[in-house]
Amino acid sequence: MAGASGPLTRTMPMPPSPGGVPMAAMVSSRLQPMSLLPRAMVPQAARQRQVTIRLSSWHRSCFFLPCCDQSPVAPRIIFPSIPRGGVMLDGYPIRSFLWRTVGRRGGRALLPHYQNLLLRHTLRHAQLHSPFYRRLFAERSIDPAQVRHTGDLHKLGFFTTASDLRHDPWAFLAVPRERIVYVMTSAGTTGKPKMIFLTRHDWNVVAADAAVGMRAFGITQSDVAQILYCYGEPGWMVGPLLQATFEHLGLLIVPAGNAAPIEQQIDMMRTYGTTVLAGTPSYLHRLTEEAQKLVDLHSLHVRMMFLGAEAWSEAFRAYLQKAWGARVFDSYGMTEIGLAGAGECGLQAGLHVMPNLIFEVIDPETGDSLPPGKEGELVVTTLGRQAMPLLRYRTGDIAALVPEERCPCGIPTPRITRIKGRSDDMxxxxxxxxxxxxxxxxxxxxxxxxxxxxxxxxxxxxxxxxxxxxxxxxxxxxxxxxxxxxxxxxxxxxxxxxxxxxxxxxxxxxxxxxxxxxxxxxxxxxxxxxxxxxxxxxxxxxxxxx
Ligand SMILES: [Zn+2]
Known part of the structure; x- marks a missing residue:
């Protein structure tokens, strides 16, 4: 906003029309025109003067546009006001905006533009900086500029596979090595482990998105979260990521891990007043069976449980809910996408996908795209990832896109069904x-x-x-x-x-x-x-x- 003053600059409140975007935009005619938002979203006066909607560096770093550091004309959008009632997290207003505002006013309309914008930058970033994709695009004469919208992804005509990642993970690295702060690995007894690189920014974005999701799902600052994922395994980052996520929410964190005796876990729940448990289904199964011999689980204060990392059933949900008197939520993710992928909202009618991911569903045999409602293999594209953009990565997980577009909870992102299993689990x-x-x-x-x-x-x-x-x-x-x-x-x-x-x-x-x-x-x-x-x-x- 600084410097955006003078007669050619003004703050223009956008009309809160249905499908419109309830925000005011700061415009300046001194900047070069950019077609970052669809014309309908740019004020008429701005279009006539060929101006740019500007993004301050602070917002830009939230938004993350991979190439804007080098670009002589930085893409800019300003969101000076967040609609009243929107969830705010310090430093991440745009994500909050995207996640939460929408049931009422234009966030749903904004989401596809946000994703399309990020997709175009991601493709460009991959082509310029990722050796694997640069070679692939050149060999197949693919022009990523042809892909303008998330619905065009199939035009790329290829998939990235787990064996590509195992074969040479360094070929996917799109930033200098010194910018990596974390490497997530997936251990295997055969073959080389997959390595997933993240910059500090990538890590922050994943944690912030997960935090906004968690808050939307009902976790508040007064909750106490006991993390029961394994700590101390190099490359296995679920525990640290959850910790970063809960830090964003500012609640009390109990990093208990899964190695402590059951008596000690119960003791920690009592001492700190744990209200949220997060762990793998297999560990929670054991915890439940052994803990209920020691204590009436309903006498503890656990009200929510977040499960991930292994496939589990509705029968297991019913078992846990009955035993603890808590609501049990499913989440989905995998190392390749930075762990956090999707999570259930309070309505538990599918898992909302993180705004920085695009999921497609394909027929695992033919590779053809399948429409919402049809079960197939999930394919994921990461948006705005700096260190290691992944395009159309075959997850091996079986699920479907939820056909009804609008979830009554108001979170704007699409939903996937619960995972039926990994295609290699079947x-x-x-x-x-x-x-x-x-x-x-x-x-x-x-x-x-x-x-x-x-x-x-x-x-x-x-x-x-x-x-x-x-x-x-x-x-x-x-x-x-x-x-x-x-x-x-x-x-x-x-x-x-x-x-x-x-x-x-x-x-x-x-x-x-x-x-x-x-x-x-x-x-x-x-x-x-x-x-x-x-x-x-x-x-x-x-x-x-x-
Ligand atoms: Zn929902």
């Missing part, structure tokens, strides 16, 4: 039956004393073998029989494939002491581990978000 058994981890949740949830499980699939000749590893403090023959009975009941194909087609060996149950599965893989427990020779996935896979 396994084919016996005569070609599909098994998802949540099928097992349905089977085992509600059996007292079970605090975790893992299905290990192997091969014996041509037959598949199923070994169910079950965590319990009270193993018995009766318990094993109950589990097997339930397994046969809930997997309709199992009896047929064991007895008639004889493609599966009769499943077995093995008991493990509480905490035993986590000891094998401290970050998170994969519910289905496929050890057959053709199995392709690696384990454990880091990913998920808080």
């Amino acid at each position: 396994v084919c058994l016996g005569t070609g039956e599909n098994l998802y981890p949540e099928d097992l949740d349905r089977t085992l949830m509600g059996i007292p004393s079970i605090s975790g499980y893992q299905l290990i699939i192997g091969k014996q000749g041509y037959k598949d073998t199923l070994s169910l590893q079950v965590e319990t403090g009270s193993p018995s023959q009766e318990l094993a029989q109950t589990i097997l009975d339930r397994l046969y009941r809930s997997l309709g194909f199992l009896r047929h494939d064991v007895q008639q087609s004889q493609t599966i060996v009769a499943p077995t149950v093995e008991f493990v002491a509480p905490g035993g599965l986590r000891a094998r893989s401290p970050i998170k427990v994969r519910k289905v581990v496929d050890r057959r020779p053709h199995a392709v996935h690696v384990e454990p896979e880091a990913g998920g978000a808080g």
Whole structure:
């Protein structure tokens, strides 16, 4: 705003028309014309004088335009006023604006323009600075300028895959190395780990977006958040990211991790008055089973639980809600996108996507785009990422875009359905039956004393073998029989494939002491581990978000 004075400069309140943008814009004719906002959003007088809507450096750093540092004519937009009632977070008014204002007035209209603008800059940034994309664009004669809108992304005609990232992560780096502050990695027992680079700005943006989302979902400054994700694993950043997120919200943070004894976790909940728990489903399962032997969970003050990083079912949600008397929220993310991807609002009718991500859904076999409502593989494009822009990255996760555009909660971003599973979590058994981890949740949830499980699939000749590893403090023959009975009941194909087609060996149950599965893989427990020779996935896979 500084310097924007004189007769050719004025503050022009925008009319709060339906679909319009409720903001005032500072315009100056001394700047070069830029077509950053659609003409309809630029005041008529401004258009006539060919002026630019300006963005102060402070706002610009919030907005993040990758190339504007070098550009002789910085793209500028000014948001001097945020509509009354909008959620404000210090330093991040624009994101708050985008997330929250919208049900009432024009934020919904602004979102696509914001995303299209960022997309064009992201493509340009990738072409100029990312060796991988520069080569790809050149080899395929792709002109990224052809992609003007998020709906045009398919015109790029390629996908980025996990193997691209594993093969040479440095080829994706689009800033000098000294600007990296964090490297997130996904560990694997086979192949090279993926490495995801973030600048300080990238980290701040992810945490700020997650914070705005959390606030919109109902967390307030008076909450106390106990973080139950693994700390101390290099490259696994969910705990630190959640911490940064909660710092933005200014609430009391208890970085408890998942290594402390259950008694100590309960003690911390009591001491600090924890109201929010964030952790992996497998850890919360164990915590719930063991803690309820020590204390009436309803007597604690936990009112919200945020789960991420592993697939889980509605049956598990019901189990936790009943046990704790708290509302349980799903979140979605993965290391590749900086962990935070989407989260449920209070209505729990799908997960709102972060404003700096574009999700597409494709047919995993053909790569064709699928319309909202159709389930397929999620493909994600990161907007405005400095260190490592990713274009059309195949996540391997199965979900759909929610067809109804408007969520009554007012958050403007699109929604995805809950993740059905990773495409590599789904396994084919016996005569070609599909098994998802949540099928097992349905089977085992509600059996007292079970605090975790893992299905290990192997091969014996041509037959598949199923070994169910079950965590319990009270193993018995009766318990094993109950589990097997339930397994046969809930997997309709199992009896047929064991007895008639004889493609599966009769499943077995093995008991493990509480905490035993986590000891094998401290970050998170994969519910289905496929050890057959053709199995392709690696384990454990880091990913998920808080
Ligand atoms: Zn909503």
